[in-house]
Amino acid sequence: MSTKIFSLVSVMALGLAAVQAKAETTPSSAPAQPSLEDQLSTLSLPPNEAPLPMSSEKLYSVQTRFVDPTLRLEVSANGGTRLSGDSFLRSQEVGGSLRFYVTDRIYLQGAYAKVYNQLTSTGKQFLADENRLPDSAYASQRVDGMLGYNLFYGKFRLSMNSTMYFDHYISLGGGSVQMATGWTPSYVGETGLQLWAGKNMTFRLGIKDYFYKETRLLSSSYEHNITGLISVGWIFGGGRS
Numbered sequence: 001m002s003t004k005i006f007s008l009v010s011v012m013a014l015g016l017a018a019v020q021a022k023a024e025t026t027p028s029s030a031p032a033q034p035s036l037e038d039q040l041s042t043l044s045l046p047p048n049e050a051p052l053p054m055s056s057e058k059l060y061s062v063q064t065r066f067v068d069p070t071l072r073l074e075v076s077a078n079g080g081t082r083l084s085g086d087s088f089l090r091s092q093e094v095g096g097s098l099r100f101y102v103t104d105r106i107y108l109q110g111a112y113a114k115v116y117n118q119l120t121s122t123g124k125q126f127l128a129d130e131n132r133l134p135d136s137a138y139a140s141q142r143v144d145g146m147l148g149y150n151l152f153y154g155k156f157r158l159s160m161n162s163t164m165y166f167d168h169y170i171s172l173g174g175g176s177v178q179m180a181t182g183w184t185p186s187y188v189g190e191t192g193l194q195l196w197a198g199k200n201m202t203f204r205l206g207i208k209d210y211f212y213k214e215t216r217l218l219s220s221s222y223e224h225n226i227t228g229l230i231s232v233g234w235i236f237g238g239g240r241s
Helices: 002-029 036-041 121-130
Strands: 073-082 089-101 106-119 139-157 163-179 182-197 201-215 220-236
Touching: 073 106, 073 201, 089 139, 089 220, 106 121, 106 163, 139 182, 139 201, 163 201
Parallel strands: none
Antiparallel strands: 073 089, 073 220, 089 106, 106 139, 139 163, 163 182, 182 201, 201 220
């Protein structure tokens, strides 16, 4: 009986010793918990660098038009100078145009131009040497009608507090040109920028190409007559803005 009691007491003592040893070794073997400052420092990023989830996001910004020209009429005065052609003539034109906006992108345009021609220094020298005018074709009037489309709308900043809006446009159509030999049909194309100054005034900087048959005294051929244009316009009507 005493032997069994001794054995039971020995087993209990060994068990308590093992539990005590485990309790003493566990805190020393467990890793130390990081401080709050260490945890926050892991969230810091280098300057000017967004967190990875944010840098992969696609962000979009949509802005409505400053001026909506839909169902409005624009009247403009135009001036231009010919950029192509022979070296004997200098051609400049003045005129006007009407535009009706079907939508904020699509418009119909009608234009008229009176063309003024004069000899260049090369042409005057030819006249003095040959005692005759150069065999050049020249236009005196132009009329045309076109369908236009605003390719895209944007803005650029003039200063911290001043912004100007613009449309990049393209238009195609047909017309007629009065030459020395009479009126001749032409194809017409134009592209450029329309700048919005406020909600009614517009400025246009464009290039216009008249393609038609030039008839001269000694020859005839189809030619591109490219003209640089500048215009000032005013838009009427009660469109949304």
